[in-house]
Amino acid sequence: MYGMIHQALRGMAVRRIGDPAWTAVLREAGFTQPLFIGMEYYADDTTMALVRLLAARLGMSCDELLHEFGRVWIDFAGASGYGRVLRMAGDDLVTFLDCLDRMHSSIHSNMPLAQMPSFELIAADPATIELSYRSGRQGLEPFVRGILLSVAERFGETVTIDHVPQDGGARFFIRRMAAHG
Ligand code: HEM
Structure with missing residues (x-):
């Protein structure tokens, strides 16, 4: 999925456990690059690995995390350059x-x-x-x-x-x- 999704997920992680803790989780999981580029495309495996890591760190199931992330994603998208798209859609x-x-x-x-x-x-x-x-x-x-x-x-x-x-x-x-x- 596009990096923008990963940026929103990272934002959620940093709010929940702080930047250093999240960077440490990523490093342990073998991610050498803690930041994601909005317009770059990443394999779905990367997206799901991030979801699994954050869920495990927070003691939630992946389903619970995805549910919470849906709410976070819309706030993120609304505050991004796509806010207008969201506001104009009905x-x-x-x-x-x-x-x-x-x-x-x-x-x-x-x-x-x-x-x-x-x-x-x-x-x-x-x-x-x-x-x-x-x-x-x-x-x-x-x-x-x-x-x-x-x-x-x-x-x-x-x-x-x-x-x-x-x-x-x-x-x-x-x-x-x-x-x-
Ligand atoms: C301005 C608002 C939104 C933006 C910018 C946006 C953008 C995106 C982008 C970039 C993807 C990833 C596709 C990929 O990288 O392969 C995506 C996926 C998705 N979007 Fe949106 N989206 C928005 C609003 C919504 C809304 C309101 C819904 C309503 C349910 C929604 C449901 C989904 C779902 C379920 C996916 C996952 C892909 C899948 O199911 O296969 N999105 N969206």
């Missing part, structure tokens, strides 16, 4: 989720090596949103769930989320609490 949760593929394609033109996920809005009513997620990668559902929770909060919605496996990914069910105010 004025409400349903519109935003309907535009996820378009949003990723616009980012893809800057990051040609990226393997973007694919989302499809299946159904939406005031109680539930059904969203299909497909990916060439496996095991990132907790990451998706973390992102979706954060995104819902950005639109002032409180939701609970679960998902069931489907071919090539998962089907997410986003249950919406009645909006306040």
Whole structure:
């Protein structure tokens, strides 16, 4: 995955355990270079190794870490040069989720090596949103769930989320609490 993702992960690690401790973990794991270049592409094995190292250091499962990282990632992306992309992608949760593929394609033109996920809005009513997620990668559902929770909060919605496996990914069910105010 692109270095930008690793930069966000490093930011999370440094906030949790401090820069020297994280650098030491990386060194022990054989990473000679503690920093990542945003526009450079790194093998998914590197990404997952970082996730595993940080999860082990924090005593969390990889799924728990990926879930928390989903929330961190959206804050990171929102504060980056892509903040505008995120803000322009819709004025409400349903519109935003309907535009996820378009949003990723616009980012893809800057990051040609990226393997973007694919989302499809299946159904939406005031109680539930059904969203299909497909990916060439496996095991990132907790990451998706973390992102979706954060995104819902950005639109002032409180939701609970679960998902069931489907071919090539998962089907997410986003249950919406009645909006306040
Ligand atoms: C401005 C905001 C965003 C930016 C800049 C962004 C960018 C990216 C980039 C660069 C990748 C890595 C692809 C690669 O290197 O191969 C990625 C992957 C991913 N993005 Fe986004 N993204 C954003 C928002 C979102 C949102 C709102 C979601 C909603 C769920 C999302 C879901 C994912 C997932 C699940 C992946 C993992 C790839 C996979 O599943 O195969 N992203 N995104």
